Amino acid sequence: MTDHPNSIHQFKVKLINGTEKKLSDYKGKVILIVNTATGCGFAPQLKELETLKNLFKDQDFEVLAFPSNDFGRQEPLNGVDIEEYCAVNHGVSFPMFDKVMVRGSEAHPLYHFLTKISTPRWNFHKYLVNKEGEVEDYFFPFTKPLSSKIKKKIQKLL
Template sequence: MSVYTYEAKTIRGADKRLSEYKGHVLLIVNTASKCGFTPQYKDLQELYETYHDQGLEVLGFPSNQFMGQEPGTNEEIEQFCEVNYGVTFPMFAKTDVKGSNAHPLFQYLTKSAPGLLSKEVKWNFTKFLVNKKGNVVKRYAPTTNPKNIVKDIERLLAE
């Protein structure tokens, strides 16, 4: 079992098999537009621009499950990300990341890399680093700045 087993809807509504990312290092992040961590979009975009040609994909999954901090439509979210942060990395449709309706991908991610107190995603901008084989390597707290993940990303890209 790996992340390649799953598919999700892109922010524009197309079905996307995650197996299309085979051989890439993935940083999967649940995002929100009205969160104190929202400025991390800028750092995520910088990571994407710096390492994309070496095989990194940043995948953004907006979620409205944390204090309603992602209230917009998929179109509004996409526009917000492009206009305010120049986001060009793949964004997916608004997604449940916890609870009984959590997307199967996030059920897998949280089972593979549980948090300190529970498996569930606890807040926006929780990050999961996935190696080229599709296996979850590490989970990062929302407070972890994407720039502080660079060494782990570089190590996986070199494998």
């Protein structure tokens, strides 16, 4: 990784099962990165994120979820318990990554990069990333994943 990354493709992250994943594996895909929390009032968006993923599944689109306990301690679960809860209760099949910090000095390096664009103020802050790994836009938690605003931006990038 360079000192001044210009793309998410320069980062490595851990999947929720602990396996390391290079975000460069997602080159050529449009990505929506979301910090999630199972105990948050916005948690029903997990089902909408799954629907959004399926809507564009044949068009090089992916949703990446990064559970975080940074806001209101609303992610009490850890590891595969998060993944299982999301699959059982919200039908989630998109990649879930290891629980990370998304703000402050101890934030994950990926989030240090993303927060140069916009700092998450709560759970379910969304970053839209183009096929080259550059952040194109962001959406606040109250913007629902199936909103026309998000769908139109995704379509434009595909």
